Amino acid sequence: MLNQKPAVRLENPAKTNDVSPPSPVQNREFDSKTVGCVTVDKPIMTTRNVDVYYGGKQAIINVSIDIAYNEVLSMIGPSGCGKSTFLRCLNRMNDTIESAHVTGKIELEGHDIYDKKTDVVTLRARVGMVFQKPNPFPKSVYENVAYGPRIHGLARNHTELDEIVQTSLLRAGLWDEVKDRLSQPGTGLSGGQQQRLCIARCIAVNPDVILMDEPCSALDPIATARIEELMDELRQNYSIVIVTHSMQQAARVSQRTAYFHLGDLIEVGETSNIFTNPQDKLTEDYLTGRFG
Amino acid sequence: MIIRGHGRLQISRFHQYYSIVSTPLLIAVLLLLTAAAFELGRRRALQVAGSEFRTLHSLPRYYGSFTALWCALPAMLLLGTWLAFEDKIITSLVVADLPATYQALSESKLNLIINDLRNQLSGNVVSQELNPAMQAAVDHYGSLRATSNAALAVVFLSVAMLGMGMAWRKIAPNFWARNRVEAIIKLLLIICSTLAIFTTIGIVLSVLFESIRFFQAVPIFDFLFGLEWSPQTAIREDQVGSSGAFGAVPLFAGTLLISVIAMLVAAPIGLTSAIYLSEYSHPRFRAIAKPLLEILAGIPTVVYGFFAALTVAPLLRDMGTNFGLDVSSESALAAGLVMGIMIIPFVSSISDDVINAVPQSLRDGSLALGSTRSEMIRKVVLPAALPGIVSGMLLAISRAIGETMIVVMAAGLAANLTVNPLEAVTTVTVQIVTLLVGDQEFDSPKTLAAFALGLMLFLVTLALNVVALYVVRKYREQYE
Ligand SMILES: Nc1ncnc2c1ncn2[C@@H]1O[C@H](COP(=O)(O)OP(=O)(O)OP(=O)(O)O)[C@@H](O)[C@H]1O
Ligand SMILES: [Mg+2]
Numbered sequence: 001m002l003n004q005k006p007a008v009r010l011e012n013p014a015k016t017n018d019v020s021p022p023s024p025v026q027n028r029e030f031d032s033k034t035v036g037c038v039t040v041d042k043p044i045m046t047t048r049n050v051d052v053y054y055g056g057k058q059a060i061i062n063v064s065i066d067i068a069y070n071e072v073l074s075m076i077g078p079s080g081c082g083k084s085t086f087l088r089c090l091n092r093m094n095d096t097i098e099s100a101h102v103t104g105k106i107e108l109e110g111h112d113i114y115d116k117k118t119d120v121v122t123l124r125a126r127v128g129m130v131f132q133k134p135n136p137f138p139k140s141v142y143e144n145v146a147y148g149p150r151i152h153g154l155a156r157n158h159t160e161l162d163e164i165v166q167t168s169l170l171r172a173g174l175w176d177e178v179k180d181r182l183s184q185p186g187t188g189l190s191g192g193q194q195q196r197l198c199i200a201r202c203i204a205v206n207p208d209v210i211l212m213d214e215p216c217s218a219l220d221p222i223a224t225a226r227i228e229e230l231m232d233e234l235r236q237n238y239s240i241v242i243v244t245h246s247m248q249q250a251a252r253v254s255q256r257t258a259y260f261h262l263g264d265l266i267e268v269g270e271t272s273n274i275f276t277n278p279q280d281k282l283t284e285d286y287l288t289g290r291f292g
Numbered sequence: 293m294i295i296r297g298h299g300r301l302q303i304s305r306f307h308q309y310y311s312i313v314s315t316p317l318l319i320a321v322l323l324l325l326t327a328a329a330f331e332l333g334r335r336r337a338l339q340v341a342g343s344e345f346r347t348l349h350s351l352p353r354y355y356g357s358f359t360a361l362w363c364a365l366p367a368m369l370l371l372g373t374w375l376a377f378e379d380k381i382i383t384s385l386v387v388a389d390l391p392a393t394y395q396a397l398s399e400s401k402l403n404l405i406i407n408d409l410r411n412q413l414s415g416n417v418v419s420q421e422l423n424p425a426m427q428a429a430v431d432h433y434g435s436l437r438a439t440s441n442a443a444l445a446v447v448f449l450s451v452a453m454l455g456m457g458m459a460w461r462k463i464a465p466n467f468w469a470r471n472r473v474e475a476i477i478k479l480l481l482i483i484c485s486t487l488a489i490f491t492t493i494g495i496v497l498s499v500l501f502e503s504i505r506f507f508q509a510v511p512i513f514d515f516l517f518g519l520e521w522s523p524q525t526a527i528r529e530d531q532v533g534s535s536g537a538f539g540a541v542p543l544f545a546g547t548l549l550i551s552v553i554a555m556l557v558a559a560p561i562g563l564t565s566a567i568y569l570s571e572y573s574h575p576r577f578r579a580i581a582k583p584l585l586e587i588l589a590g591i592p593t594v595v596y597g598f599f600a601a602l603t604v605a606p607l608l609r610d611m612g613t614n615f616g617l618d619v620s621s622e623s624a625l626a627a628g629l630v631m632g633i634m635i636i637p638f639v640s641s642i643s644d645d646v647i648n649a650v651p652q653s654l655r656d657g658s659l660a661l662g663s664t665r666s667e668m669i670r671k672v673v674l675p676a677a678l679p680g681i682v683s684g685m686l687l688a689i690s691r692a693i694g695e696t697m698i699v700v701m702a703a704g705l706a707a708n709l710t711v712n713p714l715e716a717v718t719t720v721t722v723q724i725v726t727l728l729v730g731d732q733e734f735d736s737p738k739t740l741a742a743f744a745l746g747l748m749l750f751l752v753t754l755a756l757n758v759v760a761l762y763v764v765r766k767y768r769e770q771y772e
Contacts, residue, residue: 093660098575125662135653138676147671148661198657205661 032064035279036269037256040068044208044239045090045127050104052085052094059085061263063104067209072231072240074250074271077260078286083243086260087211090241091127092120108208125152128207132214134194136186136201141178144186144197145169148205164204172200173230192223199230203238210234212242216249228253247287251275259283318371318448325449326364329456333359336463350470358469361476362459367452374444382436389432391425409433499750502743509737510538515744517541521707521718523727523738538741540748542709546717550628550703551692553713557632558688562639563681569640570647571669582644589637593697600630600702608714617714622704625713631698638688646680647673683760690753690760696721720745 030048032038039046043066052060060082067073067090075083085094092113094100106113113123125148136144145165148154155161165182169175174196178189186197195215202210212231216224231240231253244250250257251271258268259282267274267283278284330353337355341348348355383406387395394405405426412430463469507515518539565585569578605626612619619625650673658668674681696719704716705726727742 091660093656096656096659121662121664123662124660129656129660131653131656131660133653135651135657137654137657137672147658147663151661151663151667151671201657201661 034265035267038065038268040066044069046107048105053101055099063265067239072254073256074254075243075258076250081260082263083260084213091124125205126207127209128202129211130198130215134198136194136197138187140183141186142182145200145204168200168204172196192219209239325452326360329363330356330360341465347465349468354469354473355463357473359459363452363456366455370451386433499743499747503747506740506744542707543720547719549624553628554632554692558635558639562636566640566643570644586637596630596634597697597701600626600698619714620716622716623714624717627699627703635688635691642684643681646677650676679763683764686756686760690756720749
């Protein structure tokens with residue numbers, strides 16, 4: 001399935017509107033020192049014993065964690081602890097870095113994404129990514145959103161493409177602001193609008209998982225609130241992994257939170273628990289501001 | 293120097309006197325003075341400030357620089373103007389003193405005589421013995437020069453001292469030396485940068501005036517739209533020869549043909565190698581391949597020329613024979629192919645730069661949407677880099693249009709009006725060369741035609757460059 005174009009979304013049993021937090025599983029069949037609920041009942045993605053090296057330097061040390069359907073998982077931790085590196089493993093964007101080397105097992109719905117038979121193009125269509133800095137293409141708003149559907153052949157004709165563009169912009173909460181300027185360059189929008197355009201561009205290819213690397217760090221509080229709202233809506237249909245430096249943001253948007261420290265995944269827990277009752281000393285120090 | 297007779301003796305004395313205060317000597321003295329001025333200015337600043345040296349507005353070395361600049365600049369300015377006008381003034385004084393018979397001579401003859409005078413003065417051998425009138429003129433010339441020289445030395449050094457003294461007197465703790473020095477330096481920078489502009493303007497004007505003279509002889513319409521080019525005009529009255537035809541169309545057609553062939557070679561190869569180097573190749577390969585490619589631009593064009601004439605042209609001829617085609621030994625194709633190779637680095641280097649300037653974030657954005665590398669390149673990188681690539685191509689074209697050596701050697705001299713690349717053609721630059729080599733009178737239409745061609749060529753490449761610059765600027769705006 002990994003090698004098919006995601007023309008039609010497969011309905012998943014777990015993809016209902018029931019978004020109750022996934023239940024943690026405590027007993028593990030793999031070697032991991034991470035505290036808390038690393039695994040979930042029905043994961044969409046699983047990572048097991050992932051190590052990442054940049055040249056000879058190890059940036060991620062034995063990280064194992066599951067990502068559930070319809071959840072927002074936030075990843076926090078001091079700067080340089082490897083959050084972005086780990087996030088980029090999930091859609092193999094690390095492939096673009098010459099020196100990066102990934103070991104361990106990462107699966108998307110049971111298929112190893114680092115397997116030789118996995119087509120990285122299809123993988124990235126299913127695991128989309130929104131970057132820290134908005135990076136719209138120097139094309140029109142319409143072309144920005146239509147870019148993905150075009151290269152994956154998701155629309156048979158112009159009407160279908162128009163429809164995809166419109167629904168994506170609607171879902172990203174940008175439609176009302178840009179419906180009269182679809183033919184103007186996407187680079188001419190405000191920073192917050194650009195970031196929502198990038199989200200629209202990402203959901204236009206109908207991914208299963210959306211990875212977001214500090215998507216709000218360049219935005220003002222109002223644009224941030226708008227995108228946080230959006231994430232909550234998107235959770236109905238997608239799984240979202242978000243890296244953030246704002247603990248308030250993690251607390252607001254996510255169901256589970258993972259704490260990274262110098263390449264180790266220290267603790268994973270339900271967001272409400274981890275912020276009120278961290279199990280690990282390192283997590284507690286970070287959350288109470290004694291570190292980082 | 294052999295000294296024969298009274299006149300020579302005198303002259304050589306003038307000559308020796310002249311060389312004692314030669315310009316290099318004056319400049320050397322000025323340099324010493326300037327160094328002294330710097331030190332004096334610095335000391336003076338420290339001295340007037342006394343123990344309160346922190347109250348000085350500027351650092352002591354700025355007071356030194358200020359004094360030094362005031363010592364050197366006015367004196368240099370004086371020297372420049374003096375040397376520029378000295379000769380003209382002296383010559384006109386000498387000519388005014390010549391007997392009336394000489395003054396009635398035509399301008400060119402008079403120039404010859406003045407040249408003789410100068411040669412005499414610097415001790416060169418002159419063809420004929422001098423008559424008394426000429427001898428007097430030589431003496432007059434020599435004494436004027438000696439006077440002028442002595443005067444220059446005196447005025448020059450006093451201006452330097454005066455400038456230094458005035459600046460020195462101005463030094464006080466609250467004197468803003470730093471700002472003055474900065475202002476003078478800025479002025480110098482402005483002068484240097486405008487120098488290039490004025491040189492260009494000068495070149496254009498001189499070409500323009502000669503062209504106007506040409507267009508007085510040959511109607512501009514005939515030149516621009518005439519289909520025949522055979523610039524042989526009768527040089528002597530009695531010579532049998534054609535009156536010359538100055539239709540530039542075959543030349544521009546030839547230039548165009550060769551440039552098109554060159555771009556057909558350079559554009560695809562240059563662009564694809566740029567894409568490979570910047571997007572696919574291993575950094576280590578790129579580090580070696582890119583400089584190697586750029587070496588192509590460093591090969592002298594004359595080497596390309598004989599490569600085209602001795603290797604490529606015969607090869608094409610043989611291949612043509614195999615296919616039953618008639619390829620002339622000098623063909624537009626041979627010249628165009630080799631010229632294309634020559635301008636590959638222009639296309640590839642500039643394209644590589646602009647492709648690299650496309651932000652990595654755009655590439656990541658495309659890849660993260662599940663595009664392949666080639667989709668990313670075709671749909672995001674190239675469109676974003678396109679204006680820069682286009683301007684690189686335009687620069688390469690203007691290089692191709694102006695290229696001469698390869699065409700002289702490989703494309704021939706025959707002004708054929710043809711689009712067949714297998715025939716010999718000629719280009720604007722080649723014709724300019726052939727018009728101007730050899731013994732020529734510089735006011736016949738034949739030689740003046742070279743200036744008209746040069747002017748046209750200049751206008752075309754100027755237009756290309758302006759378009760290229762405009763496109764590049766547009767492109768910059770997109771990312772800032
Ligand atoms: N391209 C690279 N080459 C070599 N080392 C890298 C590279 N990218 C990241 N690293 C190193 O890997 C470690 C983890 O970096 P990463 O960017 O994942 O941190 P991060 O948690 O995202 O930090 P931040 O919060 O500042 O974004 C750091 O020590 C970093 O220096
Ligand atoms: Mg990061």
